[in-house]
Amino acid sequence: MRIGDAKQSYEADEAILTSSTQKIWFALFLFALLLFPFVADAYLLYLGCLVGIAVISTTGLNILTGFTGLISLGQAGFMGVGGYTVAWLSANTGLPFPVTLLLAGLLAAAVGILVGLPSLRVKGLYLAIATLAASVFLHFIFAEWESVTGGMGGLSLEPAHLFGLTFQSDFGMYFIIVPLAVLMVLAAKNVFRTRIGRAFIAIRDRDISAEILGINLLHYKLMSFALSSFYAGVAGGLFAYFFRVVTPESFPLSMSIFYLAAVIVGGMGNLLGGILGAAFMTLIPEALKLLTAALTPFYPNAPIFMSPMLEIIFGALIVGFLIFEPHGLAEIWHRIRRFFSLWPFKN
Amino acid sequence: MDWLFFGEISLAGLAMGGLYALIGLGFVIIYKATRVINFAIGEIMMFAAYLFLAFAGGMEMSPWVALPLAVLGGSLLGGVIEKIMIRPMLGESSISVVMVTIGIASILVGVVEMIWGADPQLLPSFLPRKPVFIGEMYLAPKIAYGFLIGAALLIVYLLYFRFSRGGVALRATASDQAAAYSMGINVRRVFNLAWVFGSLAASLAGVLVAATGGLSPQFGAIGLSVLVVVIVGGLDSIVGALIAGVFIGWLETVAGAYLGGEYRMPATFAVLAVILVFRPYGLFGTHEIERV
Numbered sequence: 020m021r022i023g024d025a026k027q028s029y030e031a032d033e034a035i036l037t038s039s040t041q042k043i044w045f046a047l048f049l050f051a052l053l054l055f056p057f058v059a060d061a062y063l064l065y066l067g068c069l070v071g072i073a074v075i076s077t078t079g080l081n082i083l084t085g086f087t088g089l090i091s092l093g094q095a096g097f098m099g100v101g102g103y104t105v106a107w108l109s110a111n112t113g114l115p116f117p118v119t120l121l122l123a124g125l126l127a128a129a130v131g132i133l134v135g136l137p138s139l140r141v142k143g144l145y146l147a148i149a150t151l152a153a154s155v156f157l158h159f160i161f162a163e164w165e166s167v168t169g170g171m172g173g174l175s176l177e178p179a180h181l182f183g184l185t186f187q188s189d190f191g192m193y194f195i196i197v198p199l200a201v202l203m204v205l206a207a208k209n210v211f212r213t214r215i216g217r218a219f220i221a222i223r224d225r226d227i228s229a230e231i232l233g234i235n236l237l238h239y240k241l242m243s244f245a246l247s248s249f250y251a252g253v254a255g256g257l258f259a260y261f262f263r264v265v266t267p268e269s270f271p272l273s274m275s276i277f278y279l280a281a282v283i284v285g286g287m288g289n290l291l292g293g294i295l296g297a298a299f300m301t302l303i304p305e306a307l308k309l310l311t312a313a314l315t316p317f318y319p320n321a322p323i324f325m326s327p328m329l330e331i332i333f334g335a336l337i338v339g340f341l342i343f344e345p346h347g348l349a350e351i352w353h354r355i356r357r358f359f360s361l362w363p364f365k366n
Numbered sequence: 367m368d369w370l371f372f373g374e375i376s377l378a379g380l381a382m383g384g385l386y387a388l389i390g391l392g393f394v395i396i397y398k399a400t401r402v403i404n405f406a407i408g409e410i411m412m413f414a415a416y417l418f419l420a421f422a423g424g425m426e427m428s429p430w431v432a433l434p435l436a437v438l439g440g441s442l443l444g445g446v447i448e449k450i451m452i453r454p455m456l457g458e459s460s461i462s463v464v465m466v467t468i469g470i471a472s473i474l475v476g477v478v479e480m481i482w483g484a485d486p487q488l489l490p491s492f493l494p495r496k497p498v499f500i501g502e503m504y505l506a507p508k509i510a511y512g513f514l515i516g517a518a519l520l521i522v523y524l525l526y527f528r529f530s531r532g533g534v535a536l537r538a539t540a541s542d543q544a545a546a547y548s549m550g551i552n553v554r555r556v557f558n559l560a561w562v563f564g565s566l567a568a569s570l571a572g573v574l575v576a577a578t579g580g581l582s583p584q585f586g587a588i589g590l591s592v593l594v595v596v597i598v599g600g601l602d603s604i605v606g607a608l609i610a611g612v613f614i615g616w617l618e619t620v621a622g623a624y625l626g627g628e629y630r631m632p633a634t635f636a637v638l639a640v641i642l643v644f645r646p647y648g649l650f651g652t653h654e655i656e657r658v
Binding site: 050082088090137140143144145147148149151152156159162197233276279280324327330333334335336337338341345 | 417442458460465466469471472474476480484593639642646
């Protein structure tokens with residue numbers, strides 16, 4: 020039951036965190052994120068970093084697909100642009116990581132604008148296919164432009180560095196990835212409290228009506244593409260720093276589908292959903308690995324079935340969520356919250 | 367330039383294109399009736415090809431019994447998918463429906479890998495092995511006979527959809543569902559039959575393609591080439607699927623032979639990109655006019 024949170028000013032009403040309960044929980048959450056690397060073992064730390072990268076990329080795709088209604092199968096390609104930018108810059112210039120990540124994001128955004136150009140003429144599924152074409156071309160460039168990308172062998176990187184500090188271990192990377200993820204999600208949250216974000220949502224709901232209301236479709240669609248690919252580029256750059264190698268196969272088409280699935284499972288058009296979806300989809304394979312390891316003593320064949328099982332679970336999650344829970348994990352989360360806020364009154 | 371070589375490559379490409387046209391036709395049938403872009407069509411092909419492998423290889427049936435059984439199995443799969451996974455999505459946004467088919471594709475890959483393993487397999491050969499010559503040009507017999515079987519089904523389909531009651535029902539449903547329903551057409555049954563017929567075409571093509579090139583759980587990637595075919599031809603145009611199928615098959619093979627295998631996909635996707643820019647609804651697709 021929630022009582023006593025009457026708003027006395029517009030600022031208070033528009034705030035992201037409106038009640039003191041929310042503020043306390045959020046502070047506790049941030050504190051837990053900070054504490055996590057000091058108590059977690061190496062494996063959990065590794066997972067934490069992976070989830071952080073996935074959260075950034077999923078949030079980016081959510082801006083484009085969930086909030087602007089433009090479906091993209093190019094997310095992995097944009098991440099690849101970011102990853103290769105970081106790899107090339109760290110090999111050839113030795114710039115510190117904030118600069119390389121920023122450049123990775125900007126270059127990915129530029130490519131995103133280029134890919135988004137057909138979005139004024141084609142939409143819906145035709146647009147999805149156009150982004151698919153873009154990802155095919157990008158993969159081709161990664162594989163064939165050997166003087167820059169190292170061809171099929173790819174590029175390997177030096178660890179990220181800043182002011183003489185190097186971030187070699189997962190422990191170090193955690194302190195780059197997770198603060199960036201928090202920052203970028205908050206930035207996205209704020210985008211949707213401005214004219215730009217509201218224009219995105221208007222375009223999603225009905226693009227022709229939005230145009231009649233005075234929203235320049237090409238301008239805002241391209242902006243959405245740019246923003247989304249910026250997130251993807253940064254995520255790809257972090258991916259490169261984290262694994263310290265990029266190859267054309269690091270960013271396959273299945274990765275684009277993975278992020279679309281994360282957006283859907285989490286809840287389209289909901290930032291919290293994107294976070295939940297990214298975490299959930301990243302952790303599912305790991306949970307399955309644990310399960311397999313537990314089953315192997317009883318069924319020696321269990322490891323053989325793991326990878327096909329993963330495909331089946333992945334597909335079943337997409338289909339199941341779309342049919343039975345179209346608003347995704349975010350909706351489940353809200354249901355839980357509603358239960359507590361209505362607690363003594365309901366039933 | 368070696369014209370004989372070019373001729374042979376082109377011929378093989380055109381024959382492959384014939385099979386693409388068949389798959390594209392299956393795709394278009396499904397799209398016309400249910401407005402679903404079926405990303406799982408490559409996986410349905412794969413499933414049918416594995417069924418053929420199980421019937422002809424594992425159970426040692428005659429290939430000519432196994433082929434119809436496998437194709438039947440593939441089309442049943444299409445019908446079941448429509449009934450339990452696509453029907454509940456009726457009226458949802460097209461993004462959601464597409465994602466469902468992507469999910470189905472993933473499930474099928476997993477199931478196939480679980481039953482038959484991840485290693486590439488060869489189908490028992492069942493087509494005549496005598497080399498085929500057209501003039502001086504040699505054509506691999508598997509490709510040639512595969513093309514003939516595919517073309518036969520293609521012609522049957524075209525006649526069926528032109529003249530039979532079922533074909534008229536399908537076209538009526540495609541142009542106006544409510545009107546078709548009030549004229550007594552069982553629209554739900556048309557939805558289901560479209561998936562069955564579409565999957566049937568894909569299944570036959572799947573077995574034929576797998577017979578020439580081998581089979582693995584990654585086989586479904588051919589669905590991407592088919593996607594190019596139907597977008598270039600126009601999603602709701604049967605003629606478009608035929609012409610674009612033959613053309614894309616030819617282009618892919620020629621690009622692969624002259625530039626190298628890594629150019630196959632970029633070449634066809636370049637055509638796709640040009641088409642999307644200049645004719646967003648494909649060469650023969652219907653241009654949809656949107657009103658607020």
